[in-house]
Amino acid sequence: MGVRARAVPDARRAKRPPPHKVGSDLMPGKVVKIGTFSDWIGLFDEWRKEIGVNRDEIASFQFDTLFGAIETDEIQFGHFQGKKKWENLRQIPTQQMRDALLNMIVYQGDTEFASVEQQRHLFETAPTDWDRRAITRVMIEEMRHGWQMCALLVEHFGYSGKVEAQKMLERRAFENKRLLGAFNVDVDNWMDFFTYTDFVDRDGKFQLQMLKYSAFAPLGRSMSYMLREEAFHMGTGNDGLRRIVQAGVIPGWLMQKYLNKWISSSYDLFGTDHSSSAHWAYVWGIKGRYDEPKNDKQADLDDLNDYNRHLYRDEVAGLIARFNAVLKPGEAKLYAPDIKFNRMIGKWAGQKFHPQTGQPLEEKEYEQLLPTLMPTAADKKLLLEIIANEKNWIVPKEGARDPFETIAEPRKSAINL
Numbered sequence: 001m002g003v004r005a006r007a008v009p010d011a012r013r014a015k016r017p018p019p020h021k022v023g024s025d026l027m028p029g030k031v032v033k034i035g036t037f038s039d040w041i042g043l044f045d046e047w048r049k050e051i052g053v054n055r056d057e058i059a060s061f062q063f064d065t066l067f068g069a070i071e072t073d074e075i076q077f078g079h080f081q082g083k084k085k086w087e088n089l090r091q092i093p094t095q096q097m098r099d100a101l102l103n104m105i106v107y108q109g110d111t112e113f114a115s116v117e118q119q120r121h122l123f124e125t126a127p128t129d130w131d132r133r134a135i136t137r138v139m140i141e142e143m144r145h146g147w148q149m150c151a152l153l154v155e156h157f158g159y160s161g162k163v164e165a166q167k168m169l170e171r172r173a174f175e176n177k178r179l180l181g182a183f184n185v186d187v188d189n190w191m192d193f194f195t196y197t198d199f200v201d202r203d204g205k206f207q208l209q210m211l212k213y214s215a216f217a218p219l220g221r222s223m224s225y226m227l228r229e230e231a232f233h234m235g236t237g238n239d240g241l242r243r244i245v246q247a248g249v250i251p252g253w254l255m256q257k258y259l260n261k262w263i264s265s266s267y268d269l270f271g272t273d274h275s276s277s278a279h280w281a282y283v284w285g286i287k288g289r290y291d292e293p294k295n296d297k298q299a300d301l302d303d304l305n306d307y308n309r310h311l312y313r314d315e316v317a318g319l320i321a322r323f324n325a326v327l328k329p330g331e332a333k334l335y336a337p338d339i340k341f342n343r344m345i346g347k348w349a350g351q352k353f354h355p356q357t358g359q360p361l362e363e364k365e366y367e368q369l370l371p372t373l374m375p376t377a378a379d380k381k382l383l384l385e386i387i388a389n390e391k392n393w394i395v396p397k398e399g400a401r402d403p404f405e406t407i408a409e410p411r412k413s414a415i416n417l
Contacts, residue, residue: 040169067225075285080093098157102164109165118173135236140407191250198237198240208230257375260355260374270312341355
């Protein structure tokens with residue numbers, strides 16, 4: 001929508017509701033229910049039941065707050081570079097910096113719970129038992145990521161943090177209440193799910209990696225295990241898409257439309273161009289570049305979001321090139337859409353470009369082409385018919401361990417609190 005975010009909510013941005021203000025949105029006179037993190041856990045249990053995902057595997061799972069190692073105890077970039085990382089809010093120099101950090105954690109956590117709400121209806125339509133167990137694991141780990149962010153809010157941010165942790169469980173994606181618009185869109189079929197987990201969760205990986213370098217040490221330590229868990233989500237999506245391409249039943253042109261849909265949305269999630277929020281987050285040492293430790297060039301503070309966005313696009317293009325290696329003969333090559341295509345924020349917002357060539361298009365030409373570029377209602381109907389009637393629309397998963405056998409592996413060296 002081109003609206004500049006408040007504070008630093010750059011994680012996973014797209015078309016969205018009005019900007020969120022810290023401490024806003026509680027109904028007048030509403031009493032905060034959270035005094036301790038145990039109180040929050042009670043609300044978390046209620047939320048799982050209310051949205052309909054409290055299946056046996058989820059209800060019995062032991063959720064934990066997990067912290068891992070960080071590369072260094074010194075701030076790695078920005079104005080405070082070389083100083084010791086902050087362990088609590090009292091050590092953070094200004095209230096403006098504390099507010100920016102709070103808002104960043106709120107936005108990150110909100111996406112985690114939102115993704116579970118988006119995917120909540122997919123259990124019964126899973127193509128195989130392995131996929132059903134994989135989506136259950138994905139949901140468990142997304143919930144744990146939201147849990148981790150709320151633990152930070154309750155532990156470190158006092159009354160404001162408790163309010164925000166409570167509101168995290170009160171907003172609903174299916175009521176269009178989540179903070180970023182891409183996280184209010186239903187993910188209601190398995191092409192959507194695989195594309196989402198491969199590419200939207202990959203944006204998530206980029207955001208988590210940038211936060212891992214944070215000068216606020218508890219946030220950096222939180223990222224270690226979130227990143228390891230996120231790797232399974234991306235792998236599930238990427239391998240699911242490979243299995244679809246290899247089966248050769250769903251037409252390549254239809255798959256391309258879903259790539260265009262979710263990858264273009266993911267471009268927006270990196271935030272606006274020339275973002276003052278990203279600028280100050282870097283200066284304050286709160287959020288780095290994706291390749292921060294190995295990038296010895298001085299950061300262009302006016303171009304941070306677009307810099308990371310282009311790194312993401314390069315990675316995505318490489319992944320799609322691998323799909324082309326297993327395409328059926330005669331199928332058109334799949335591609336990563338141009339970074340200017342279908343943008344809702346930033347300098348390309350509302351402008352018309354071809355997704356493959358990046359060439360500008362006249363309004364009329366673009367509108368005529370759009371049904372061939374993005375999924376339509378007819379496309380969704382065709383997709384669901386193929387999934388329902390063609391047993392071999394996806395290649396079976398072979399030789400893989402049960403997702404629940406490996407769910408604990410990222411936790412083996414965690415500091416459990």
